[in-house]
Amino acid sequence: MRLINTVARIIDDKCTGCKICAQVCPTLAITMEPIPGSKNRKLAIVADEQCTGCTACEQRCPFDAIYMENMEESRVIGVNPAQVEQERLQQICYDAHLHPEQVVCYCTGTRAEEVAAAILLGADTPDKISMATGLRTGCTVECLQPAMRLLHAAGHHPEPQKGMYQWYGATPTIWDIPDEIKEKYVQRGFYFDDDIEFMERIRNYQSNAEASANGSKGEVK
Amino acid sequence: MRPSPIQPLPARSSRYGIDPQLVKKRFAELPGMTSVTLRELFPDSPNVIYPSAEGIAAIRRATEEKMEQMDLSMIQPYQSVNVLASHHGFTLLGGEPYAEVLRTIYDVVKRRTGAKEVRLRAGVGLRFRETEEYIKRFELKQYFDRALGMAPIDEGIPIETEIGTLYGLKRAYDADWIIHVHNSDVREVHFHRQVDRAVKPFGMSYARIETRSTYHQNLGPRAANFTARAIFESPFVQSKFVGAVFMNMSPSGVVSIEADNDLYKINDTVTLDGLRYYGKVFHLLGRIDECIVGLDFPCPVPYVFSAGVIYCNFVGANVDLFDLDVKLPPYTWYTEAFYGKDGRPLLPDISPVNPAIRMVIHNYAWIGYPSAFFAQQLPTLVVGKEQAELFEHDPQNMEYMKYAMVADNLEDAMRFAYRTTGTDKVLVFDGAVGGMNVSASLADHLMKEAPAASAYVESVLMPKWLKQRGIHVFA
Numbered sequence: 181m182r183l184i185n186t187v188a189r190i191i192d193d194k195c196t197g198c199k200i201c202a203q204v205c206p207t208l209a210i211t212m213e214p215i216p217g218s219k220n221r222k223l224a225i226v227a228d229e230q231c232t233g234c235t236a237c238e239q240r241c242p243f244d245a246i247y248m249e250n251m252e253e254s255r256v257i258g259v260n261p262a263q264v265e266q267e268r269l270q271q272i273c274y275d276a277h278l279h280p281e282q283v284v285c286y287c288t289g290t291r292a293e294e295v296a297a298a299i300l301l302g303a304d305t306p307d308k309i310s311m312a313t314g315l316r317t318g319c320t321v322e323c324l325q326p327a328m329r330l331l332h333a334a335g336h337h338p339e340p341q342k343g344m345y346q347w348y349g350a351t352p353t354i355w356d357i358p359d360e361i362k363e364k365y366v367q368r369g370f371y372f373d374d375d376i377e378f379m380e381r382i383r384n385y386q387s388n389a390e391a392s393a394n395g396s397k398g399e400v401k
Numbered sequence: 402m403r404p405s406p407i408q409p410l411p412a413r414s415s416r417y418g419i420d421p422q423l424v425k426k427r428f429a430e431l432p433g434m435t436s437v438t439l440r441e442l443f444p445d446s447p448n449v450i451y452p453s454a455e456g457i458a459a460i461r462r463a464t465e466e467k468m469e470q471m472d473l474s475m476i477q478p479y480q481s482v483n484v485l486a487s488h489h490g491f492t493l494l495g496g497e498p499y500a501e502v503l504r505t506i507y508d509v510v511k512r513r514t515g516a517k518e519v520r521l522r523a524g525v526g527l528r529f530r531e532t533e534e535y536i537k538r539f540e541l542k543q544y545f546d547r548a549l550g551m552a553p554i555d556e557g558i559p560i561e562t563e564i565g566t567l568y569g570l571k572r573a574y575d576a577d578w579i580i581h582v583h584n585s586d587v588r589e590v591h592f593h594r595q596v597d598r599a600v601k602p603f604g605m606s607y608a609r610i611e612t613r614s615t616y617h618q619n620l621g622p623r624a625a626n627f628t629a630r631a632i633f634e635s636p637f638v639q640s641k642f643v644g645a646v647f648m649n650m651s652p653s654g655v656v657s658i659e660a661d662n663d664l665y666k667i668n669d670t671v672t673l674d675g676l677r678y679y680g681k682v683f684h685l686l687g688r689i690d691e692c693i694v695g696l697d698f699p700c701p702v703p704y705v706f707s708a709g710v711i712y713c714n715f716v717g718a719n720v721d722l723f724d725l726d727v728k729l730p731p732y733t734w735y736t737e738a739f740y741g742k743d744g745r746p747l748l749p750d751i752s753p754v755n756p757a758i759r760m761v762i763h764n765y766a767w768i769g770y771p772s773a774f775f776a777q778q779l780p781t782l783v784v785g786k787e788q789a790e791l792f793e794h795d796p797q798n799m800e801y802m803k804y805a806m807v808a809d810n811l812e813d814a815m816r817f818a819y820r821t822t823g824t825d826k827v828l829v830f831d832g833a834v835g836g837m838n839v840s841a842s843l844a845d846h847l848m849k850e851a852p853a854a855s856a857y858v859e860s861v862l863m864p865k866w867l868k869q870r871g872i873h874v875f876a
């Protein structure tokens with residue numbers, strides 16, 4: 181869930197049409213529209229209902245042509261994980277090596293289960309996940325990969341849009357690192373296998389309540 | 402009688418903080434506050450070249466001297482060089498020493514190679530305009546042939562590494578050569594765990610969001626910094642890498658400048674020195690039994706610092722953050738991720754945050770870093786409604802004020818804290834140089850504990866830390 185209480189505003193006189201804001205907006209809220217009466221000039225336009233107030237555009241505009249405005253009435257976006265089939269949701273999280281309750285966006289507090297639910301409800305790209313849940317609309321930096329992992333686990337392999345900077349692709353995980361690389365570096369203090377074991381314990385953890393409901397005990401799925 | 406508090410760094414004008422005029426009072430001005438110097442606590446604290454009587458000239462001299470040993474012959478006069486910098490350096494000792502290192506590098510490279518274009522490319526953390534502010538403040542645009550801030554959402558390039566494709570910032574690598582300029586302040590030990598400290602910016606401030614997200618989400622709490630090494634070791638980065646220049650830091654200031662074509666040589670030096678210089682302070686702070694924490698520095702909440710230790714590491718000071726047998730510090734993003742919907746850890750063995758912290762008085766700290774975890778875990782009072790409002794509208798901190806309370810002024814906040822916590826020990830994170838600002842009772846406690854802390858680090862902890870990192874020290 182993400183509370184939204186600011187919106188990006190373009191200062192038309194300062195906008196040069198450079199397009200950078202549109203290239204970085206995580207929810208694709210900015211489009212470049214031709215200026216009526218001019219030949220090739222374009223102006224950035226913000227779709228208010230798609231803007232989450234993340235400030236990415238405002239912080240990257242090279243011409244200071246964007247400012248953030250406090251909204252009179254805030255709004256909330258989010259997906260209720262209870263709306264989707266729980267077994268599928270849990271399987272997607274499991275295959276992505278995530279516990280459903282694990283927080284995957286530190287700014288918005290979004291949990292893996294919410295992202296998985298958004299995917300099951302049709303979000304098949306990181307941009308659509310951001311629009312539905314608010315993931316990637318805080319710092320806009322740290323939470324791309326869990327989204328990619330959950331998308332892959334659900335069978336989606338989105339391609340980035342050409343010429344845009346929103347995201348380029350999935351990257352390796354600790355589960356992909358070959359043994360010879362691990363061996364080469366373990367003496368330097370990188371604890372790959374121990375970390376894998378620990379993260380697996382997190383993924384597999386069931387609360388006592390869940391465990392007794394399922395007739396199992398403790399930490400196994 | 403104890404000495405007066407050390408003058409903290411003044412509030413600074415920035416888009417990430419409140420107007421400095423709204424910071425009406427600092428902790429150092431409160432009655433009952435005093436200071437304790439690192440030299441008093443640990444008589445074996447290293448000598449520093451800055452701050453010193455020689456002033457900023459000491460930084461230039463040391464940088465020039467150390468750079469003499471660096472081979473720059475690969476740089477041809479018709480070529481370009483990117484001097485890669487990060488925001489961290491500018492937060493140390495007011496920023497001027499790091500700025501002077503950068504200026505000196507420009508002069509040396511120009512003089513020795515005649516390179517056509519020597520540019521500054523300065524990366525950031527999560528505040529995309531931060532280095533632009535520093536470039537302006539230290540007039541680096543006028544000094545370099547070009548100077549630009551880079552953000553992790555800027556255009557990227559794929560970098561093929563031993564573990565697969567990662568992504569760097571195009572602007573970091575758009576020159577024939579790169580020189581990596583950083584500092585050894587241990588800072589985010591909870592993330593890098595003092596493993597490959599010198600390499601980290603290749604996975605952070607010079608990297609795209611894909612890579613940074615790999616570091617913080619795809620590897621594990623103790624393997625994360627491998628992301629940086631993977632990028633640094635890539636043939637692409639190696640083909641451009643000239644060498645590195647580092648400010649070697651201790652909690653009291655700049656110990657030396659290190660410059661070398663071999664980053665791993667610097668890495669070994671700063672890893673060892675970091676454990677040596679910061680280990681005792683970390684361990685001593687872990688011996689505080691109870692206290693009120695004051696945040697009072699122009700930096701985001703987790704980064705305000707005291708005696709070289711950032712606040713978020715005091716939040717984890719109930720465990721030994723340098724000990725690699727500790728899987729998960731009480732604060733790191735991996736830990737934050739593992740609190741379930743009921744607010745309790747997903748695994749019973751996840752360490753709680755430092756129980757010594759009884760209350761946090763947030764007098765002055767910036768937005769621009771996800772900080773809700775701190776307010777969720779620790780009773781927090783934010784001074785001034787303007788500051789509260791700034792946090793309420795920060796996309797990275799939408800939840801911070803959901804848990805923190807607002808106080809009208811610092812005096813009232815402290816009265817409340819003393820009364821409700823029952824402790825008179827106060828530890829202030831205000832960046833005081835050479836020591837820390839504390840209440841008299843905490844000064845006494847620290848002075849009493851310091852000798853035992855020092856002995857324990859030397860005889861027990863240091864050998865363990867070195868062994869875990871494969872570092873052999875010969876006397």
Ligand code: SF4
Binds near residue numbers: 197223244
């Ligand atoms: S980044 Fe700024 S100048 Fe460029 S198109 Fe967007 S608003 Fe206009």
Ligand code: SF4
Binds near residue numbers: 187204206207233238
């Ligand atoms: S503030 Fe964020 S979501 Fe809104 S238009 Fe700008 S980049 Fe897009």
